[in-house]
Amino acid sequence: MTKRVDEPTGTTTVGHEWDGIEELDTPLPRWWLIIFVACIVFAAGYVVVYPAIPMRHAATAGVFGWSSRGDLAAEVTAERTRKASTLAAIAALPIEALPAQPQLLRTAIEGGRAAFKVHCVQCHGSGAAGSIGYPNLNDDDWLWGGDLTSIEYTLTHGIRNPDHDETRQSQMPPFADVLQAAEIDQLVAHVRNISGQGKPSGAGAALFETNCSACHGTAGKGGREFGAPNLTDGIWLYGGDKAAVRVSIAKAHAGVMPRWNSRLDPVTIRMLAAYVHSLGGGEAPPAPVVAVAPEGKADVGA
Amino acid sequence: MSALDLISPSSPLYQKRKGVFPKAVDGFYRRLKWAVMAITLTIYYVTPWLRWDRGAYAPDQAVLIDLAHRRFYMFSIEIWPQEFYYVAGLLVMAGIGLFLVTSAVGRAWCGYACPQTVWTDLFVHVERAIDGDRNAQIRLAKAPWTFEKTVKRLNKWSIWLLIALLTGGAWVFYFADAPTLARDLVSMQAPFVAYATIGVLTTTTFLLGGFMREQVCIYMCPWPRIQTAMLDEKSLIVTYKDWRGEPRSAGLKKAQAMEADYPVETFGIAKARIGDCIDCNQCVAVCPTGIDIREGPQIGCITCALCIDACDKVMTQIGRPRGLIDYATLDDAVIEKAGGTARPVWRTLLRPRTLIYFTIWAGIGAAMLFSLGQRDRLDISVAADRNPRHVQLSDGSIRNSFTVKLRNMETRPRSVDLVVSGLPEAVVWSEVGSRETAGPRLRVPLAPDATTQLRLFVAAPATGEEHVEFRIVAQPTDGAPGSREARPARDDVVFERPEREDDE
Numbered sequence: 001m002t003k004r005v006d007e008p009t010g011t012t013t014v015g016h017e018w019d020g021i022e023e024l025d026t027p028l029p030r031w032w033l034i035i036f037v038a039c040i041v042f043a044a045g046y047v048v049v050y051p052a053i054p055m056r057h058a059a060t061a062g063v064f065g066w067s068s069r070g071d072l073a074a075e076v077t078a079e080r081t082r083k084a085s086t087l088a089a090i091a092a093l094p095i096e097a098l099p100a101q102p103q104l105l106r107t108a109i110e111g112g113r114a115a116f117k118v119h120c121v122q123c124h125g126s127g128a129a130g131s132i133g134y135p136n137l138n139d140d141d142w143l144w145g146g147d148l149t150s151i152e153y154t155l156t157h158g159i160r161n162p163d164h165d166e167t168r169q170s171q172m173p174p175f176a177d178v179l180q181a182a183e184i185d186q187l188v189a190h191v192r193n194i195s196g197q198g199k200p201s202g203a204g205a206a207l208f209e210t211n212c213s214a215c216h217g218t219a220g221k222g223g224r225e226f227g228a229p230n231l232t233d234g235i236w237l238y239g240g241d242k243a244a245v246r247v248s249i250a251k252a253h254a255g256v257m258p259r260w261n262s263r264l265d266p267v268t269i270r271m272l273a274a275y276v277h278s279l280g281g282g283e284a285p286p287a288p289v290v291a292v293a294p295e296g297k298a299d300v301g302a
Numbered sequence: 303m304s305a306l307d308l309i310s311p312s313s314p315l316y317q318k319r320k321g322v323f324p325k326a327v328d329g330f331y332r333r334l335k336w337a338v339m340a341i342t343l344t345i346y347y348v349t350p351w352l353r354w355d356r357g358a359y360a361p362d363q364a365v366l367i368d369l370a371h372r373r374f375y376m377f378s379i380e381i382w383p384q385e386f387y388y389v390a391g392l393l394v395m396a397g398i399g400l401f402l403v404t405s406a407v408g409r410a411w412c413g414y415a416c417p418q419t420v421w422t423d424l425f426v427h428v429e430r431a432i433d434g435d436r437n438a439q440i441r442l443a444k445a446p447w448t449f450e451k452t453v454k455r456l457n458k459w460s461i462w463l464l465i466a467l468l469t470g471g472a473w474v475f476y477f478a479d480a481p482t483l484a485r486d487l488v489s490m491q492a493p494f495v496a497y498a499t500i501g502v503l504t505t506t507t508f509l510l511g512g513f514m515r516e517q518v519c520i521y522m523c524p525w526p527r528i529q530t531a532m533l534d535e536k537s538l539i540v541t542y543k544d545w546r547g548e549p550r551s552a553g554l555k556k557a558q559a560m561e562a563d564y565p566v567e568t569f570g571i572a573k574a575r576i577g578d579c580i581d582c583n584q585c586v587a588v589c590p591t592g593i594d595i596r597e598g599p600q601i602g603c604i605t606c607a608l609c610i611d612a613c614d615k616v617m618t619q620i621g622r623p624r625g626l627i628d629y630a631t632l633d634d635a636v637i638e639k640a641g642g643t644a645r646p647v648w649r650t651l652l653r654p655r656t657l658i659y660f661t662i663w664a665g666i667g668a669a670m671l672f673s674l675g676q677r678d679r680l681d682i683s684v685a686a687d688r689n690p691r692h693v694q695l696s697d698g699s700i701r702n703s704f705t706v707k708l709r710n711m712e713t714r715p716r717s718v719d720l721v722v723s724g725l726p727e728a729v730v731w732s733e734v735g736s737r738e739t740a741g742p743r744l745r746v747p748l749a750p751d752a753t754t755q756l757r758l759f760v761a762a763p764a765t766g767e768e769h770v771e772f773r774i775v776a777q778p779t780d781g782a783p784g785s786r787e788a789r790p791a792r793d794d795v796v797f798e799r800p801e802r803e804d805d806e
Contacts, residue, residue, distance in 0.1 A: 099734070109733075127689030138693040139701075140737055196698070233696035234764075278733050280693065280703055280759050 112275025140281035152273035158259030170226040176250035322592035325436035329611025350475035359750035360713040402659035404532040408539040412604035421511040470503030516591035535632040547579030585609035681709040682791040710748035724772035728762040
């Protein structure tokens with residue numbers, strides 16, 4: 001541990017030696033020192049003005065009163081303000097009038113797309129293609145109507161919500177209590193036949209006329225006032241093979257969709273309706289006579 | 303200094319800049335540099351103000367790099383982002399052009415046209431106007447900070463700063479409508495990025511042109527290294543003809559006296575062979591990078607040829623032929639040293655290497671011009687929506703949906719018919735239509751100079767292959783049949799059907 005002056009450089013050594021290798025006691029570069037001291041000064045100021053020192057419940061607030069949560073709140077408020085006029089315009093318009101305003105419609109569809117990803121994908125899937133028991137919203141088969149007004153109504157009031165009077169309401173009885181197993185098999189054969197599968201069944205047709213046509217129609221085309229599915233097309237909410245159809249007839253299904261007026265504001269629901277309508281199966285507004293259908297349905301449910 | 307000296311701790315790695323005070327000079331090359339400076343500065347400052355009528359739907363600035371809208375306008379040419387390879391082609395041409403120029407006339411780019419050279423030259427002239435010529439400048443640099451020196455320095459720096467500000471200010475006009483931006487800049491309403499860009503370019507111009515100067519060429523710029531590698535023995539470079547100049551004599555009179563004293567071999571003393579160089583040092587005094595060309599070719603020489611002007615003037619004064627320092631090739635040097643006559647300049651310029659470079663350069667240029675003339679101004683790209691891949695419709699048919707982007711690159715509204723080909727019985731409609739209005743073709747209006755995006759629904763019978771390759775064609779509804787504008791755009795996509803399930 002002897003300090004000495006290194007001759008070629010004129011610098012003092014630190015005094016350590018490892019196998020003849022010594023370390024020179026070179027001072028820190030000036031620029032480095034300046035930056036180092038500047039950082040300390042900066043840190044002192046930072047601690048005073050920004051949240052810095054952890055206390056028992058929260059960090060010190062800092063004299064600027066800044067917080068990341070406050071930043072977020074400000075950004076959210078700014079974003080709300082930015083969107084407010086557009087959303088107000090969408091809210092002010094009856095939904096049937098939306099297609100006449102392409103700019104607003106596009107905004108509504110995009111807003112609906114975002115809301116769909118949060119509230120709807122859990123059941124209907126991220127592509128809105130649904131699954132067994134959850135309708136595919138891309139197709140042109142609608143249980144309760146596929147025009148903008150009907151979709152908005154369904155979204156607002158939901159389907160089979162026990163706590164709500166205006167909800168879409170219907171209930172298919174479980175036919176296992178009414179019919180013999182063999183009769184159900186005949187019905188299955190008939191239902192599959194009218195949708196283009198399997199052979200005709202005379203007995204099944206008769207049973208259908210007696211038990212099913214009240215809601216599904218004589219031809220099995222369904223009825224939107226009851227949300228009764230069209231049995232003649234290729235789209236099956238609960239499956240179209242024999243076993244699935246048998247279960248549907250014997251036990252009956254009654255799918256429930258929450259009413260969204262208790263969770264979402266009317267503009268979001270309107271934008272969701274526009275989005276769902278835009279997926280490819282959306283229908284044109286019905287003729288004026290049919291336009292009162294929502295109220296009609298509500299009466300049925302009541 | 304050897305490499306060992308460089309790494310020795312006793313010699314610092316940093317060398318302080320030696321002041322360069324270039325002396326004023328006049329001559330052919332100086333005038334050539336004036337002309338090049340006038341042309342390049344004019345191009346730089348005036349270009350953004352040129353107007354070019356493109357109709358109502360596109361800007362009327364002749365040269366505009368519209369980053370916000372992703373368009374590049376250059377007179378009658380408009381380039382979209384996906385056509386950026388044209389800009390890449392221009393860069394390739396610029397590169398090969400530099401090869402061509404370097405192999406023919408050495409570092410002519412460095413000496414005449416490089417912005418660093420042009421702006422430094424401009425700054426040097428300002429300096430000379432305020433501080434006086436070389437000797438006055440040296441005196442002033444050594445002088446203490448008197449009132450007069452302070453005033454001169456402040457004057458010089460202010461003018462430099464003004465030039466730098468105008469330089470940075472002109473740059474931003476290439477990226478926005480120049481008259482509008484000029485108004486906004488003055489009224490402090492221009493975007494922050496414009497002020498920031500001007501600030502950065504003002505600072506760099508001020509520092510690079512005023513203080514760093516030749517150090518940029520020697521230490522910062524990669525081009526001298528690359529150009530040095532591109533030079534060969536047939537490239538024209540600024541050459542001190544040492545076989546003619548050496549041995550030097552200090553002053554004309556001494557030279558003449560020596561020749562007079564020893565006209566023939568006398569007492570074993572050789573007949574005086576006195577070179578033409580009288581060591582007047584004018585070539586060093588005028589050099590903007592502060593080198594001595596008589597030491598041979600070196601990285602610091604930007605071949606500005608001012609030493610040629612200076613030396614020619616001296617040679618004329620002392621009655622010797624001009625061209626002691628001159629543009630010459632290394633081959634010429636060997637020939638002349640042996641007493642021969644150098645090859646004519648045109649043979650130096652026209653040789654296989656330069657001709658091959660020129661052919662490649664011109665070929666790329668011609669190919670780009672041809673392709674610019676032939677390119678389509680309508681483009682379609684179709685992406686299949688994958689979630690869900692296909693949808694079963696109630697009539698039994700299968701629907702696929704596609705995101706279609708139609709690029710109308712003409713500055714006028716157009717419309718196209720989207721037609722499906724290769725998919726039997728297919729019908730199409732879009733978000734704004736419906737299955738009821740679907741047909742074999744769909745008319746789509748296209749906004750001018752813009753991309754139109756739509757969701758296209760295609761329905762086809764369920765019977766058929768699981769994957770069918772088909773084509774979506776955008777057929778313009780305007781333009782004479784067979785003309786370029788009537789040429790359809792197309793994209794190939796796949797129609798997906800559900801996997802076959804056998805009936806029970």
